[in-house]
Amino acid sequence: MSRQTEGQQFASALGMGNASPEGPRGDSPVLPPPAGPLYEAKPKPGSARAAEGETLEVAVGPHHPSTHGVFRMDVVLDGERIISLKPRFGYLHRNHEKLCEGGTYLMAIPYTDRLDYFCSLTNNWAYVLAVEKLAGVEAPERAEYLRVITAELTRLLNHSCLVGFLLQDMGAMGTPLMYAFREREKLVDLFEELTGARMMCNYMRFGGCRTDASAGWLERTRRVVDDFPRFLDEFEDLLTSNEILLARTQGVGKLSAELAINAGVTGPMLRASGVAYDIRKAAPYGIYERFAFRVPVGEHGDVYDRYMIRMLEMRESVRILKQALKEIPEGPVLNPKARRRNFRPPVGEAYGRLEAPKGELGFYLISDGSPRPYRFRIRAPSFINLTILEDMCLGHTLQDAVIILGSVDIVMGEVDR
Amino acid sequence: MVEEGLRNELSRQNIFLTSIQELYNWGRRNSLWPLNFGLACCAIEMIAASMARFDIARFGAEVFRPSPRQADLMIVAGTVTKKMAPMVVRLYNQMPEPKYVIAMGACAISGGPFKRGYNVLKGIDRYIPVDVYIPGCPPRPEALLHGLITLQRKIAGERLTGPERPRHLRELEPSEYPIPAYGPYDLDPPKNTELWHPKPFVRDA
Numbered sequence: 321m322s323r324q325t326e327g328q329q330f331a332s333a334l335g336m337g338n339a340s341p342e343g344p345r346g347d348s349p350v351l352p353p354p355a356g357p358l359y360e361a362k363p364k365p366g367s368a369r370a371a372e373g374e375t376l377e378v379a380v381g382p383h384h385p386s387t388h389g390v391f392r393m394d395v396v397l398d399g400e401r402i403i404s405l406k407p408r409f410g411y412l413h414r415n416h417e418k419l420c421e422g423g424t425y426l427m428a429i430p431y432t433d434r435l436d437y438f439c440s441l442t443n444n445w446a447y448v449l450a451v452e453k454l455a456g457v458e459a460p461e462r463a464e465y466l467r468v469i470t471a472e473l474t475r476l477l478n479h480s481c482l483v484g485f486l487l488q489d490m491g492a493m494g495t496p497l498m499y500a501f502r503e504r505e506k507l508v509d510l511f512e513e514l515t516g517a518r519m520m521c522n523y524m525r526f527g528g529c530r531t532d533a534s535a536g537w538l539e540r541t542r543r544v545v546d547d548f549p550r551f552l553d554e555f556e557d558l559l560t561s562n563e564i565l566l567a568r569t570q571g572v573g574k575l576s577a578e579l580a581i582n583a584g585v586t587g588p589m590l591r592a593s594g595v596a597y598d599i600r601k602a603a604p605y606g607i608y609e610r611f612a613f614r615v616p617v618g619e620h621g622d623v624y625d626r627y628m629i630r631m632l633e634m635r636e637s638v639r640i641l642k643q644a645l646k647e648i649p650e651g652p653v654l655n656p657k658a659r660r661r662n663f664r665p666p667v668g669e670a671y672g673r674l675e676a677p678k679g680e681l682g683f684y685l686i687s688d689g690s691p692r693p694y695r696f697r698i699r700a701p702s703f704i705n706l707t708i709l710e711d712m713c714l715g716h717t718l719q720d721a722v723i724i725l726g727s728v729d730i731v732m733g734e735v736d737r
Numbered sequence: 738m739v740e741e742g743l744r745n746e747l748s749r750q751n752i753f754l755t756s757i758q759e760l761y762n763w764g765r766r767n768s769l770w771p772l773n774f775g776l777a778c779c780a781i782e783m784i785a786a787s788m789a790r791f792d793i794a795r796f797g798a799e800v801f802r803p804s805p806r807q808a809d810l811m812i813v814a815g816t817v818t819k820k821m822a823p824m825v826v827r828l829y830n831q832m833p834e835p836k837y838v839i840a841m842g843a844c845a846i847s848g849g850p851f852k853r854g855y856n857v858l859k860g861i862d863r864y865i866p867v868d869v870y871i872p873g874c875p876p877r878p879e880a881l882l883h884g885l886i887t888l889q890r891k892i893a894g895e896r897l898t899g900p901e902r903p904r905h906l907r908e909l910e911p912s913e914y915p916i917p918a919y920g921p922y923d924l925d926p927p928k929n930t931e932l933w934h935p936k937p938f939v940r941d942a
């Protein structure tokens with residue numbers, strides 16, 4: 321290639337004129353147009369005309385602005401209706417379980433943060449619950465209160481962001497998500513003050529919590545919690561009776577209670593289908609039996625009910641938070657008898673579960689008496705809630721499938737693990 | 738070049754002097770359009786950076802484009818697994834020149850906490866050239882903004898001519914990089930040796 325003069329380089333940089341040594345821009349070889357369409361269209365067997373009854377295979381994802389992370393749906397469309405939908409995942413498989421088996425029990429706690437990266441505190445708690453069951457350790461009273469407070473704050477954070485993302489999927493670009501993230505910033509500020517990190521809190525330990533909350537932190541939390549219903553009212557004014565939201569969500573993505581139970585769906589998804597099952601009531605862990613709260617239940621099991629359940633759950637969470645912040649006692653936050661370093665639980669197995677914002681989050685641990693877990697298994701709610709995606713989407717249009725996926729509330733870190 | 742004092746004096750007389758290079762870099766660095774592309778945890782902080790509190794729009798980079806054809810900044814926000822790496826490289830190849838890459842978070846830089854895993858790519862710079870690295874797990878939105886400003890400074894210092902031209906102005910430099918395939922054991926090739934030159938680790942005697 322010949323050397324270019326500076327002027328030619330300049331012209332080339334500005335995209336003007338014939339600086340290329342191969343010839344002027346117009347002479348560059350023009351690629352022939354592709355021979356056929358870039359999608360795959362197959363005629364239905366037995367259809368009369370060639371164009372009639374054609375089906376179209378579309379791969380939605382893994383890079384798609386609405387798939388909530390790197391998730392792919394292989395969709396077969398007849399016209400605009402979905403006749404088959406296969407979820408494909410594994411694009412964010414990060415070997416959580418194997419990595420946790422390779423380290424000590426304490427070393428697994430930061431990995432649990434990164435499972436469902438919206439709700440690191442409930443993930444911590446579920447894991448710590450399993451280890452405490454395995455080793456027979458108990459947490460002090462104040463730590464139990466702090467766990468409830470942080471877990472319910474996490475629920476507020478998760479549900480408000482979820483509603484924002486759901487509306488984003490519906491085409492309401494910006495406003496609801498901005499409102500939700502405004503509230504999220506208030507909550508992550510509290511987490512940052514308490515734990516030192518905005519998202520990856522790494523806060524709970526076997527037999528308590530890592531740091532104590534100051535009186536000032538509790539006061540600021542009270543203020544945020546007292547203000548939260550105002551945000552909920554504002555959000556509901558904007559959304560709950562919004563005509564577009566009603567048209568897009570009512571009757572879309574119906575899930576029957578029977579199918580939901582058979583598929584093992586848990587959390588707000590199950591309650592929206594009319595099954596009153598909440599682990600905080602059904603098998604209370606921590607100190608949840610001390611608090612008065614209700615479990616909202618839906619009627620139809622459609623996207624609107626799933627949206628509404630989350631709104632109502634946030635109000636119940638505010639109720640729990642107010643009680644917990646009033647009753648929180650003084651005292652230590654770590655059980656001095658609980659060992660964290662050189663920790664060897666006795667041989668045995670344990671399953672710790674709790675009501676995470678997305679459903680039943682469980683950790684199943686087998687100990688062989690060594691400092692490392694022999695088996696570390698995560699029951700991820702969003703993975704199991706995703707298995708019935710096809711049943712909910714069949715017969716709907718592709719744009720409805722996007723909001724049905726949004727209403728399932730998945731986080732790929734947890735689905736792929 | 739006009740000296741600074743004369744230029745200031747002229748600007749007081751409503752005469753503005755500039756060079757095409759400065760104008761060109763000024764325009765480009767203040768309207769970076771990032772690709773709307775989240776991989777994992779860091780994507781949440783990237784979204785937080787684009788929301789009202791941190792407001793990435795102050796730096797002209799709020800127009801998140803869903804299509805790589807319209808974007809000129811790729812923020813690799815999160816863990817790149819070996820299943821996802823070919824898609825990341827393909828998205829990079831589809832972006833028009835000039836294009837820049839920010840590796841956001843420990844995972845995109847080196848694999849981060851998941852480096853020991855069998856399915857995690859140990860740094861996206863093995864396949865595509867990275868301009869700015871932002872450490873953190875995840876980096877705070879302020880750190881992302883700092884990374885963006887660092888990239889803007891880098892663009893401001895680019896020369897349009899001469900031997901110090903950036904990659905996209907050199908005819909012999911590729912604008913597309915080979916896409917790795919998902920082989921039986923590992924990605925094939927496991928790294929782009931023409932691109933990836935880690936500094937040898939020298940232990941003190």
